[in-house]
Amino acid sequence: MSTALDLSAAAADLCQKRGFEFHGELGKGAFKSAYLAKSGPTLFALKLAAVTGSPERLIREAMALQGCSHPAIATLFDAFPHAYGSMQLWVVCEEYLAGGTLEARLTGGLPTFAVLRTIAVTLAEVLEHLNAKKLVHRDIKPANIMFREDGAPVLTDFGIVRMLDQPTLTQAFLNMGPGTPAYAAPEQLTNDKALIDWRTDQFDLAIVLAECLLGHHPFVESGKTIHDAIMSVAAKQEMPAANARRLEVLGFGCLIKALKPWPIARYRRPSEFIESLKQP
Template sequence: MNLEAELAEAAAHVCQKRGLKLVRELGSGAFKRAYLVQSAETEFALKLAPIIGPVDRLIRETDALLGCAHPNIASLFEAFPDHYNGKPLWVAIEQFIPGGTLEDRLSKGRLSREQTLNLARPLAGVLQHLFERRLVHRDIKPANILFAADGQTPVLTDFGIVRVLDLPSLTREFLAFGPGTPAYAAPEQLNNEKNLIDWRTDQFELAIVLSECVLGRHPFMLPDQNIHSAIIEVASKREVPQESRDQLEELGMSMLIRALSPWPVGRYRQPHDFIAALAD
């Protein structure tokens, strides 16, 4: 039985034990599946993932989310280990965000400056909230930005590789790459420079997403290049290409150029500085 079918059966098993109604699958990642479930009139997202190795990272994700209370962060209600067919699973029950993903929205075309800023300001507020709790999301990308029922309010989800700055890193020193999605990762992630990772890593990732919203492409990927070239440019700590800088300035989004600095010290120093730049 493949993983998709096995997790679907496990989801039905969890729902039966918990008195939940399994409605449909919502989506999937490399090793995770999410399902829409109901309890009475309330809808939730049920997420299942096989437990492979230590559960330290799963516990950190749970603790980090339970410590957050922000309108633009998906709420976690419960998370616990379980078993199905003798195999260990991690189960999470989260807030259901019904408005689709930013990834889906961008597949239909780029956004206007106003639409992008309406995303940017609340998400920068999320970075402030995480900064105050010494958390770094490390996986900000269009697929992890959902929209609330109004279709306008952005909600950040998937804290699976959250970094808790006050706890020892779970990433091995010898690894060439750190956790993250390469197309949206900051240089310090791509090079596994753990000592450089802080809230400014999330700032860089969010700036990549916002640049993609207005440019219709990755800011380090020129029209004749592919995404792999862009990742190499970022990992090599190159400055934003002049063509992208010019376009961002023309579109009134020049504040993103500083957030895309290859070195953390060149980015906005504090979240409120970034928030203020987005407000101008």
């Protein structure tokens, strides 16, 4: 039986034991599977992850979400360990976001400038909230930006959140730190842990926004691949001039500063980033 089938059976079993209604699979990621469940009148996302080593990162994710109170951060209802047969699982009960992901929406075309600016400002305000909590998300990408039924954007999946006031869980000898390479800042790609702060999330968000505007990764040059773009970011090269000019023409020249290779050259404060995104 595959891991996915094991987790689906585990989710159904958990729902039966806790008196929840099980409504099937929502999606699968690299480490977690999500299912739709219902408790009384409330639908929620039931997320299960198999624990194969230390659960510390999973516990930190729950702690981070419990410490946040922002309308554009998914609401955590509960998180707990659970045994299913010989499997040790970590269970998260989280707000169900009926509007789907930005990743799915992009398959139907790029968002309008007005919609994108709303998404940009809202998520930049989330970064301001996280910065005040000494948290760095480190995995901002279209799959982790979701929408409520009314279209409001929400940041999800704090699975690799960095707590700046806690010891790091990433080994110093690793060549690359946690994150999704295509949406990672240079300091993530080179595991330069001393440079990780809110400006890392600023860079990650700016990649997403620029991709929505350009239709491709902002560091991709004509005739080059996404792998080439990732290597360019890791080497701390500047964004290709043609892409920067295009962002200027589209009214989002502010992203050029957010995508500077060195954190010190990006926006210093979240409030500055927010204000820049509001201006066409």
